[in-house]
Amino acid sequence: MSFTQKELKEHCQYILRQRRIKNKIVVLCEGQIPKNDGRPSPQSYGKMETMPDANFYKACVPKWWKQKLPEFFNCGDRQDVIDTYFALSELHAEDSTKSYLTPEKLFAIVDLDLQVKTIDNYNYTDTDAIFGNLYYKGKVNDKNAINHRIWVTGLIYKEAYFIAPEIQPIFDNYLSGTPIYNGNPIVLEKIYMDMVDGIGSDIALQENLQTASKRISYCAGLDCTGVDKLQDSWKTEFQNAQDETSKNQLIYALLTIKQVKEYWNQIQPSDDWVHPKTFRDQLSLEIGRFYSAQSSDTRYHIPVFLKTVYEEDCQQRGYDND
Template sequence: MCEGDIQEIAKIPSPQSYRKMEKMPDANFYSKCVPIWWRQYRPQFFNCGDRNDVLATYFTLLSLHDSDRSNSYLSPEKVFAIVDLDIQSKQIDNYTFSDTEAIYHDLYFQSKVNRENSVKHRIWITELIHKEAYFLLPDLQTVFDRFHTSPMYDDTSLVLHRIYLAMSDSLVNDSDIKNNLKTVRCRIDHCSGLELLDTTTLQDSWKNQFQKAQNDERKDELIFILLTICKAKSYWYQIRPSDHWNYSHDVFRDQLLLEIGSFYSKQDADVRLHIPCFFNLLYRFA
């Protein structure tokens, strides 16, 4: 179960409409990320609304199963939920971990998946702040460059580093970060050179470190830090097709999303990229 819009399905609930959930853009993205070597018993993904909806659906399914196991076809050990990290933590009742932030800190270490801990999780939290942040990783620049219609950002061809700089400019006025500064510190205090007194020092020190970075590894570290705390959705939706595109912007982004999913499907289970690691774990339950 994953986050994703379900408004159209909610209007006319039926078995046919629920079947469409796995074909909707968010679920379709995760389906496209399934590794190319996984050929049988592939996982199915279903949009379930926002983070609260996904978690509520997950626990409701388990509760229904427990209430009448003899009439249930559910295999609880094969049911997973994946939700966005967000800035605000979400309390979780009747689970091994008390909230989403506790899951996050157990599941990741210094922006990378903790393989040893990952096997015990049925609720996965994205390491980056939103799913959309995974559409903006530096590894994807070649995907954008090769896409059949040139993606545009701010009226010029998309260069991801320009988005990172725009994100960093927004840090100082980000009210969510201001109101959750302690949470932010706990997530990123492993990154050397950052000052976390307030959003002004955070912004200035991030920009300074990014400008001084001597290699791509250091730049990547700083980009991952940024995408862990800075809201990514609005930047993804600012990516648009060129004027030669004849269809809607939503259709353009949906097609681009499938290319991004295809990119992840070809990656090794890299603790740095997170999504391939998630599928490596899922495969154990196939």
């Protein structure tokens, strides 16, 4: 998307003027900003709270968090989110009388992606530096987490969390019928195999293989000297895995480096689904509710992120976060 300077300022001014952010944590995330006649407007901004990306993150808020819940704002693409983060602080500093923002409560989360994004004037030079400090062997490094205002997802995109291994029971027990993938009730292992089969033709992965290999270096059995070798070694390791823990480690490594959106978009509603247009949005909310109960487990990055910002806010206010 990428804002013009004028659009960025208008976007930030809209957020700063929102009374609902007063004394609350604000989380900026990627996602489409609704438009009227091709550009944002007061009417379109009014729909922002119902947009799917922000809604998913909102659904992931830990269940125990009952008061002053964080406010989420879609901000476009990765660069837009980062630009918005810094511009909000600058505009607030220029005239805090026109702002409900508390700068210490401002956070952002962006997709990891394969392409590394540079961040100027920040403690970490780019998104990969954040990733390297924030995660260890696929889990949140909770000792370092408190140091981050801008987070990156631990998996390649937000959508990767929609097809994590632990989500299979949600698909199996979905009240509106098990979703369909390639004409059959969804089995996530089939998606993983399709993803692995696509590694050899994944140009982005080929071009960023060195970056990808560093991210999954904890999987010692994977050969990242070429995409074909990565593909073959992943299949071999998966077939020979001794237990579910070993399999899941390989799956999470795959979800860290292989684009997933095309596979997520192939998941379709069952014939019992009444409103197909809202299927993916409703399913992502159900998945978010699963994550909202997982904030104490560092394997689940998004609820741990939200738990971390809650704890940091409590520390700033001098409250016990229990």
